Amino acid sequence: MPIDVPTLRKAFPTLARELDGQRLVYLDSAASSQTPVAVLDAMDHYYRWSRSNVHRGVYTLAEEATDLYETARTDLARFVDADPRGVVFTKNATEACNLMAYAWVRRNLGPGDVLLTTVMEHHANLVPFQYAAGDLGFEVRHVPITSDGLLDMDAAANLVADGRVRFVAVAHVSNVLGTINDVRGIAQLARAAREDAVVHVDGTQAVPQLPVSFRELGVDAYALTGHKMLGPTGIGALVVRPELLETMQPFLAGGEMIRDVTLDSVTWNEIPHRFEAGTPMIAEAAGLSAAIRFLEELGMDAVRAHEEQLTGRLLEALTSIDGVTVHGPTDLTVRGGAVSFEVAGVHPHDVGAMLSSKGVCVRVGHHCTKPLMRCLGVNATARASAYLYNDTDDLPPLVEGIEAARAFFAR
Numbered sequence: 001m002p003i004d005v006p007t008l009r010k011a012f013p014t015l016a017r018e019l020d021g022q023r024l025v026y027l028d029s030a031a032s033s034q035t036p037v038a039v040l041d042a043m044d045h046y047y048r049w050s051r052s053n054v055h056r057g058v059y060t061l062a063e064e065a066t067d068l069y070e071t072a073r074t075d076l077a078r079f080v081d082a083d084p085r086g087v088v089f090t091k092n093a094t095e096a097c098n099l100m101a102y103a104w105v106r107r108n109l110g111p112g113d114v115l116l117t118t119v120m121e122h123h124a125n126l127v128p129f130q131y132a133a134g135d136l137g138f139e140v141r142h143v144p145i146t147s148d149g150l151l152d153m154d155a156a157a158n159l160v161a162d163g164r165v166r167f168v169a170v171a172h173v174s175n176v177l178g179t180i181n182d183v184r185g186i187a188q189l190a191r192a193a194r195e196d197a198v199v200h201v202d203g204t205q206a207v208p209q210l211p212v213s214f215r216e217l218g219v220d221a222y223a224l225t226g227h228k229m230l231g232p233t234g235i236g237a238l239v240v241r242p243e244l245l246e247t248m249q250p251f252l253a254g255g256e257m258i259r260d261v262t263l264d265s266v267t268w269n270e271i272p273h274r275f276e277a278g279t280p281m282i283a284e285a286a287g288l289s290a291a292i293r294f295l296e297e298l299g300m301d302a303v304r305a306h307e308e309q310l311t312g313r314l315l316e317a318l319t320s321i322d323g324v325t326v327h328g329p330t331d332l333t334v335r336g337g338a339v340s341f342e343v344a345g346v347h348p349h350d351v352g353a354m355l356s357s358k359g360v361c362v363r364v365g366h367h368c369t370k371p372l373m374r375c376l377g378v379n380a381t382a383r384a385s386a387y388l389y390n391d392t393d394d395l396p397p398l399v400e401g402i403e404a405a406r407a408f409f410a411r
């Protein structure tokens with residue numbers, strides 16, 4: 001069923017705000033989405049009724065808290081079509097990528113090995129691996145992009161051809177270009193050159209807007225974050241093939257992640273608990289469950305259809321403005337909802353400030369993708385990103401704000 005935006009917006013308290021008497025136009029969901037009441041209620045319910053720690057108590061409150069936390073794990077596993085034993089909760093996607101860097105890459109790669117990544121990665125899916133390469137002496141190669149913002153698959157084939165690529169880190173959807181990458185294709189390329197190549201995907205921008213099946217993608221690990229998919233801040237996850245996770249050693253050590261400890265030895269807990277040291281984010285897990293159920297009720301096919309249609313209108317609106325250049329693919333079937341653009345003669349920060357004065361929230365800056373900014377030949381861009389609660393009513397204020405920025409600032 002198509003999304004009924006006016007009705008849906010009532011579930012999001014922030015969207016009812018006015019800024020200086022103007023309707024709030026929130027076009028920054030690629031940075032962080034808004035939160036529906038159902039998520040706020042789920043977190044509030046935990047704190048008011050079941051407040052206690054998980055996994056440790058035999059009393060009712062502790063059992064309820066444990067149930068909330070473990071239900072979030074099965075909810076997330078169902079949502080991304082994965083095995084709950086492979087779902088490790090982290091505080092965000094950045095920590096999920098670091099977990100992979102510490103628990104797999106740093107223990108397996110060394111001189112002579114190659115890690116393949118791309119020029120369009122968010123720093124979260126690049127810096128942890130670069131850092132490891134600096135310490136361990138393996139090589140990092142980067143898949144370039146084509147002029148229309150797609151990964152250059154011919155170049156990728158060449159980069160894996162010598163069979164030395166043991167690990168691949170690639171975004172499912174770019175937070176700047178919006179490109180939906182063929183991660184399944186990249187995994188196949190890498191494994192054709194080397195059967196045991198491990199493929200790690202940054203799914204942060206994909207999970208909020210596309211139906212995702214971890215099993216069908218055929219990759220080894222998949223990072224995501226709660227706050228971009230209607231959930232709270234402070235929770236994310238690394239989804240890993242359980243067989244691979246079983247072979248991985250812990251990243252953080254302490255309580256919860258052990259089976260037994262003596263004064264001079266330790267054995268690890270079973271997966272996924274082995275990777276969740278200390279008291280976890282219990283309220284946030286309850287909130288994430290509620291967010292997942294909210295998305296499931298709408299249906300991810302409907303979310304994707306809405307996003308695709310609105311992104312088409314957004315692209316049309318932006319390209320109709322004199323002096324505006326849009327980055328990324330124009331083919332909507334390979335594009336997500338983040339649209340980065342430049343306004344000739346106007347600094348992106350001035351575009352953002354003018355839009356803000358009109359109640360329109362967009363992102364400006366390098367979007368934590370400095371290498372990609374260099375490839376595009378810019379220091380920064382403005383980025384508008386629509387989500388399920390946006391509709392075409394949000395576009396005229398965006399266009400008017402950009403035109404006002406041009407009239408005021410363009411030299």
Ligand SMILES: Cc1ncc(COP(=O)(O)O)c(C=O)c1O
Binds near residue numbers: 093095202204
């Ligand atoms: C593609 C991508 N990867 C990773 C991240 C990092 O997410 P978090 O800040 O929740 O760790 C972001 C956030 O903007 C992102 O867009």
